[in-house]
Amino acid sequence: MNTALVQAALPTARAIRWAPAVCLAGVLVAATVLARSAGRPADVVLAIAAAGLAATVVSGLHDPAAGLLSAVPVSLMQRRGLRLALLGLPVLAVWFLLDSLTTARLSGPGPLLAVMACGVAVAVWAPQRRAVVLGASTPVVLFALHQFLPGGTVSDVLGWWLTEPWWVLAAATLLCIAGRRR
Amino acid sequence: MSTTRTDAATQAPTGTLISAAGITKAFGSQRAVDHVGLTLGRGIVGVLGPNGAGKTTLLRILATVLAPDRGTLSLLGLDPAHPGARTEVRRRLGYLPQSPRLYGGFTPLEMVDYVAILKEQTDAARRRHEAVAVLEAVGLTDVMHKRIRALSGGMQQRVALASALIGAPELLVLDEPATGLDPEQRIALRSVLAETSHRGCVVLSTHNTAEVAALCQQVLVMDRGRICWSGTPTELAGEAEGRVWESDVEEPTALRSWLTGPGTRRHVGTLPDGASPAVPTVDDGYLLVTRLTR
Numbered sequence: 001m002n003t004a005l006v007q008a009a010l011p012t013a014r015a016i017r018w019a020p021a022v023c024l025a026g027v028l029v030a031a032t033v034l035a036r037s038a039g040r041p042a043d044v045v046l047a048i049a050a051a052g053l054a055a056t057v058v059s060g061l062h063d064p065a066a067g068l069l070s071a072v073p074v075s076l077m078q079r080r081g082l083r084l085a086l087l088g089l090p091v092l093a094v095w096f097l098l099d100s101l102t103t104a105r106l107s108g109p110g111p112l113l114a115v116m117a118c119g120v121a122v123a124v125w126a127p128q129r130r131a132v133v134l135g136a137s138t139p140v141v142l143f144a145l146h147q148f149l150p151g152g153t154v155s156d157v158l159g160w161w162l163t164e165p166w167w168v169l170a171a172a173t174l175l176c177i178a179g180r181r182r
Numbered sequence: 183m184s185t186t187r188t189d190a191a192t193q194a195p196t197g198t199l200i201s202a203a204g205i206t207k208a209f210g211s212q213r214a215v216d217h218v219g220l221t222l223g224r225g226i227v228g229v230l231g232p233n234g235a236g237k238t239t240l241l242r243i244l245a246t247v248l249a250p251d252r253g254t255l256s257l258l259g260l261d262p263a264h265p266g267a268r269t270e271v272r273r274r275l276g277y278l279p280q281s282p283r284l285y286g287g288f289t290p291l292e293m294v295d296y297v298a299i300l301k302e303q304t305d306a307a308r309r310r311h312e313a314v315a316v317l318e319a320v321g322l323t324d325v326m327h328k329r330i331r332a333l334s335g336g337m338q339q340r341v342a343l344a345s346a347l348i349g350a351p352e353l354l355v356l357d358e359p360a361t362g363l364d365p366e367q368r369i370a371l372r373s374v375l376a377e378t379s380h381r382g383c384v385v386l387s388t389h390n391t392a393e394v395a396a397l398c399q400q401v402l403v404m405d406r407g408r409i410c411w412s413g414t415p416t417e418l419a420g421e422a423e424g425r426v427w428e429s430d431v432e433e434p435t436a437l438r439s440w441l442t443g444p445g446t447r448r449h450v451g452t453l454p455d456g457a458s459p460a461v462p463t464v465d466d467g468y469l470l471v472t473r474l475t476r
Contacts, residue, residue, distance in 0.1 A: 004302045011296045064283045071245045071277035072300040073269045
């Protein structure tokens with residue numbers, strides 16, 4: 001790995017706003033514990049968790065100092081990759097904790113990774129000024145549309161991140177790679 | 183009067199550092215930069231122009247932040263259109279954008295050190311030593327361990343300037359660097375930039391003609407995406423030679439008139455009969471040039 005990126009990891013972690021992710025994780029753990037103690041199915045809680053955590057990770061791509069850093073040799077994509085790794089790893093740990101607290105059908109990190117990759121892909125391809133807002137909204141929009149649209153082909157497609165997460169992850173990753181020079 | 187002087191612009195004092203031909207950049211149907219050509223060597227170049235003239239877009243292109251739609255560009259002898267060459271240019275480039283934002287939770291030393299890391303300076307001890315040196319150069323030694331959010335706007339601007347200066351760049355691109363600085367800080371800025379210009383090219387945009395007169399060896403005047411005039415500050419003032427005068431009344435024939443501090447009116451344009459010409463300034467020359475090219 002690039003030495004500059006390794007050295008940048010700690011200050012980048014300090015530059016990231018962690019409060020939203022920490023608060024959301026706390027709420028999700030509490031909701032999962034409540035659902036478990038009440039004997040309620042936790043599928044929806046986990047779907048909400050995947051969308052919420054993914055949105056939090058993608059919103060972490062927002063860099064207030066991006067203007068000042070726009071002409072440094074370490075590229076925007078590399079810096080975004082670093083931010084995703086720094087935020088993604090603890091969020092994955094939260095996801096596994098939630099997963100272990102439930103006996104939901106929705107299991108494994110697939111849905112979280114898939115919907116996160118969708119958000120990143122949108123952020124990569126969206127106009128730069130709105131990239132993070134649009135990318136962070138994507139997981140929430142996908143969840144909401146899948147939940148509230150009447151059953152049918154469109155609703156099914158919008159729910160692929162839940163039913164076919166690895167395929168969605170692969171497609172979104174390809175989109176990210178294709179847009180890496182943007 | 184010729185409003186386009188390319189001779190001064192094409193003279194590179196000691197080797198060409200920036201060379202551009204036919205650079206064009208449009209946003210939708212709006213051409214922000216329109217067929218701009220320039221050749222710059224070592225020294226300080228000021229870019230003047232009204233709001234919306236295309237200064238920021240030109241500077242962003244010169245800083246490799248934006249790619250031009252058309253035209254050829256060479257920075258430090260490299261073509262930034264190629265990713266590898268662009269990265270190499272960025273290693274040797276410092277860029278200060280307009281109204282930069284910083285990490286409020288960092289100290290100035292941490293902020294500058296972070297930018298140095300991203301400029302691929304991996305020797306921590308050397309990096310820190312240089313970060314301290316640039317902070318000293320911009321007069322922030324006393325506050326380099328304070329949180330940035332606790333600093334004044336002028337100090338934050340100087341932190342951003344220090345970040346641009348780290349790595350001893352050969353090409354320094356500064357978009358309105360004096361914004362928010364008090365007169366003392368502006369003078370300190372001039373010293374820093376004058377020193378930097380010995381090793382490379384400094385391109386700065388400003389609305390402040392006094393700054394240009396005091397600092398720059400060369401001036402580019404932009405209007406509606408084009409470079410409409412270039413030359414030295416003395417030559418820019420010289421454009422208004424014999425075409426500026428003062429009176430107590432409005433002059434309908436003047437190209438531009440404005441009220442001065444003592445209450446008289448200053449005018450640029452064709453000197454009327456009986457009026458005695460005033461000593462022209464860079465301001466006068468700039469106003470005349472931008473008016474005549476419209």
